[in-house]
Amino acid sequence: MATSIEVSEKAGVCYLHFSAEWIQGAMRVRKPDALELAYTRDMMACLLLREPPWPREVLIVGLGAGSLAKFIYRQLPETRITVVEIDPQIEIIAKLHFKLPDDPQRLRIVIGDGADYMRQRGPAFDAxxxxxxxxxxxxxxxxxxxxxxxxxxxxxxxxxMSVNLLGRSRGFAASTQRIAEAFDGHALVFPSCDSGNTIAFGTGAEGVDVHLTEMAERARQLKTDAGIDLFPLLPRLQAAGKLFQDRLIIG
Structure with a gap:
């Protein structure tokens, strides 16, 4: 059965709903490429953990309103993006209502099951x-x-890997445990944002070891170049005890 999808607008923000209560994505009409929802900005915290021009190849599982895809497309022009979305309606709505670019050379949309796609042999991704x-x-x-x-x-x-988890759901602890097991402990759960969404990260063969000053410098550069403010993440990491001698270490 097809999913019932609704689009609404309030106070200059366009919303994608899968039900009246469940917001699946949002776009500020005057800033269509900005990351309107706090959790999407948290997902981009990975940009603080690696040296530019990382990442070159990106995979997004779940298109929604296209917020992540649009931000990466506009602000990381050397990055190629593959999006896997199970519902073909979502791609149409993202292009009609949320200004998703039509550029198959850099932004490829694959209609299919994300789990099936990941099980197949295929290219490796930086993010x-x-x-x-x-x-x-x-x-x-x-x-x-x-x-x-x-x-x-x-x-x-x-x-x-950056995963959006619903931090207030009953299965949250089990989700984080599965991620830790899959990545042999090379994983980190970021402090929850106000919406209750929590972002978990897992690393490839190379772990993460980055100093607070490096993250702050990258945050400054991103705010200047891409208009995204990731500075609020840094005191949250400190308050949650995620730093060791002012270093964030994963792995």
Missing amino acids: IFVDGFDKHGRAGILDTLPFYQSCRARLTAQGL
Whole structure:
């Protein structure tokens, strides 16, 4: 059965709904390429963890309103993007209502099941973003140990997986445990943002060891170049005890 999809607009923001209560994506009409929802900005925290021009190849599982794809497309012009979306309606709506670019050379949309795609042999990615939910807010097979293991297998050595978890859901602890197991402990859960979404990261063969000053400098550069403010993440990491001697270490 096809998913019931709604588009609404309020106070200059266009919303994508899978139900009246469940917001799947958002776009500020005057800033269509900006990351309107806080959790999408948190997912881009991976840009603080690697030296530019990383990433070159990106995979996004779950298109939604296209926020991540649009931001990467506009602000990281050397990056190629593959998006896997199970519902063909979503691609049409993202192009009609959310200004998703039509550029198959840099932004390739694959209509299919994300778990099936990850199990197939294929290219490795520098960054994998997982943000797929059904109309009830369930990730289903995209939140299983085999899926996370498949993601790890498709990462380059410097690759990072970024997963959107619903931090206030009953299965949150089990989700983080599965990610940790799939990545042999080379994983980190970022402090939850106000919406209740929590972002977890897993690394490829090369872990992460980055000093707070490096992250702050990258945050400054990103704010100047891309208009994204990732500075609020830094005190959250400190307050949550995620730093050791002012270093963020994963792996």
